[in-house]
Amino acid sequence: MQTAQIKTVKKLHSIQRSSGSHWVGNGFPVRTLFAYPNLGSVISPFLMLDYAGPAVFPPTQEKLGVGEHPHRGFETVSIVYSGEVTHRDSAGGGGTIGEGDVQWMTAASGLVHEEFHSANFAKRGGRFEMVQLWVNLPAQYKTAPPRYQSISSEQIPVIHFPNGEGTARIIAGTLTGSHGPAETHTPLQVWDMRLNHKEALQLPITDGHNAMLVLLSGSLQVDGTQLQTAEVALFDRVGNTLQIDHAKNATLLLLSGEPLREPIVGSGPFVMNTPEEIRQAISDYQQGKMGRLA
Ligand code: MN
Numbered sequence: 012m013q014t015a016q017i018k019t020v021k022k023l024h025s026i027q028r029s030s031g032s033h034w035v036g037n038g039f040p041v042r043t044l045f046a047y048p049n050l051g052s053v054i055s056p057f058l059m060l061d062y063a064g065p066a067v068f069p070p071t072q073e074k075l076g077v078g079e080h081p082h083r084g085f086e087t088v089s090i091v092y093s094g095e096v097t098h099r100d101s102a103g104g105g106g107t108i109g110e111g112d113v114q115w116m117t118a119a120s121g122l123v124h125e126e127f128h129s130a131n132f133a134k135r136g137g138r139f140e141m142v143q144l145w146v147n148l149p150a151q152y153k154t155a156p157p158r159y160q161s162i163s164s165e166q167i168p169v170i171h172f173p174n175g176e177g178t179a180r181i182i183a184g185t186l187t188g189s190h191g192p193a194e195t196h197t198p199l200q201v202w203d204m205r206l207n208h209k210e211a212l213q214l215p216i217t218d219g220h221n222a223m224l225v226l227l228s229g230s231l232q233v234d235g236t237q238l239q240t241a242e243v244a245l246f247d248r249v250g251n252t253l254q255i256d257h258a259k260n261a262t263l264l265l266l267s268g269e270p271l272r273e274p275i276v277g278s279g280p281f282v283m284n285t286p287e288e289i290r291q292a293i294s295d296y297q298q299g300k301m302g303r304l305a
Contacts, residue, residue, distance in 0.1 A: 021250035023234035036077030070136035076127030082118035094139035100124035101302025104159025111164030177206035199268030206258035229261035
């Protein structure tokens with residue numbers, strides 16, 4: 012005999028919004044929608060999310076973006092909605108990603124890289140929109156070799172919800188038997204969703220996992236609360252179901268995962284577990300141990 016699982020809906024924890032915008036290099040006008048210094052365990056295993064644009068860039072011959080800089084201890088995940096980004100790192104990873112593509116870079120023990128608008132995009136100009144998400148690594152993987160996953164739009168399975176309620180592109184994790192192509196170090200979900208529905212939509216999310224919705228455009232309501240553009244709804248860990256009351260022309264990211272339950276000590280581009288490991292990271296970078304771009 013089968014026992015039906017009882018649905019328990021996760022409660023809204025809080026709404027986060029950016030307090031302003033800043034430039035990363037000269038290519039990325041970003042709003043930081045959530046960050047670990049004030050949210051830590053509530054968002055684990057995620058650390059930070061920068062929403063770049065949407066912004067229109069005029070055609071230019073200039074190189075727009077951010078030059079050589081290091082990372083250690085976590086992963087950077089870039090999801091392009093509009094425009095093109097070219098990347099190159101000291102571990103040999105690199106490439107150009109465009110609309111719908113994802114770059115999943117595991118910095119782990121450390122590397123240096125550069126991130127620019129692609130030369131072609133810069134030359135023709137146009138609308139630029141991208142998300143960069145930082146995903147923490149468990150202590151045991153912070154010293155592993157770096158890795159680079161370039162995920163093209165065609166590799167990402169698309170779930171169609173019934174009655175035209177919308178779609179979910181499964182970048183990482185699993186939904187109704189479809190598996191995202193990103194290889195992750197801990198159980199987590201990254202779904203790129205488009206929703207338009209008047210009736211409640213319920214999504215299965217593991218009980219005990221953190222969960223959040225990042226609204227990029229359109230509107231939606233959760234737990235009786237309206238979410239505006241560039242706001243993030245954080246949910247309680249308790250509950251196996253995330254409910255979206257209704258949504259209108261919404262583009263959003265669903266992020267969820269098993270919390271790491273390890274101390275987080277970070278400084279700039281390094282996120283480790285202890286102050287000593289941060290001192291070591293700074294010293295290793297200064298001594299060139301994270302490599303150099305050719
Ligand atoms: Mn970077």
